[in-house]
Amino acid sequence: AELDPAARPLTGRKVVITAGPTFEAIDPVRGLTNRSSGKQGYAIAEVLADLGADVTLVSGPVFLDAPNGVRRINVEAAAEMKAAVEAEMAAHKIDVAIMSAAVADWRVDNVATGKIKKAPGGAPALHLIENPDILAAVSKSGPVRPKLVIGFAAETADLEANALAKLSRKGCDWIVGNDVSQDVFGSDANAVTLFTRNGNESWERQSKRDIARHLAQHIVDHFKADPQ
């Protein structure tokens, strides 16, 4: 079935999307971050809102405007992103969670309260600790678990094996896998495979907007088949 935006097929559905990188402070002027333009997550937010969904975008620092009709919550660190997502789940029954953010896997344990100065003794040692996995937490959130939880997997090798491992390890429903060995970051195009528990489907390299439309189509079909 073709998507019919005029029919607003996602009216009444609440969606939370994470997008962009996270930024983990080292000191007041420095930090660790990930490469992510946020374009794919923002495109998904825009398309779902156009289809009638009530969309909240929990966004790390990016150079993009919030799409029309989308509520944006700006965050920096992974811990803040997780808290914002959990607050949304506590406040409303969420139908769909889409975790497209490039969350920093580690943060600095010993964040300095003042600017670290260069010193003759050499470079400072950073002690890293692992950040919480937001996608896994949302997937395992029991009574408040969204009906459909979608993650992303950016891989430079073994896309299928890694994506399927993430699907089962994190407990989400779908994984959008993308091969980042090609030109993806900051680009307007992307080539992805959708992994579900009922098999996978590859989409040829296309604009991030068209990928968002494809994903939206699958979401609409999912709720049509099972109007929970």
Ligand code: CTP
């Ligand atoms: N993710 C998340 N919170 C994290 C790390 C990842 O929510 N702390 C989400 C991402 O938004 C994405 C999915 O998990 O939807 C997969 O992210 P990815 O970085 O590919 O997976 P990791 O489990 O972090 O594994 P690795 O980086 O080692 O490949």
Ligand code: CA
């Ligand atoms: Ca990671």
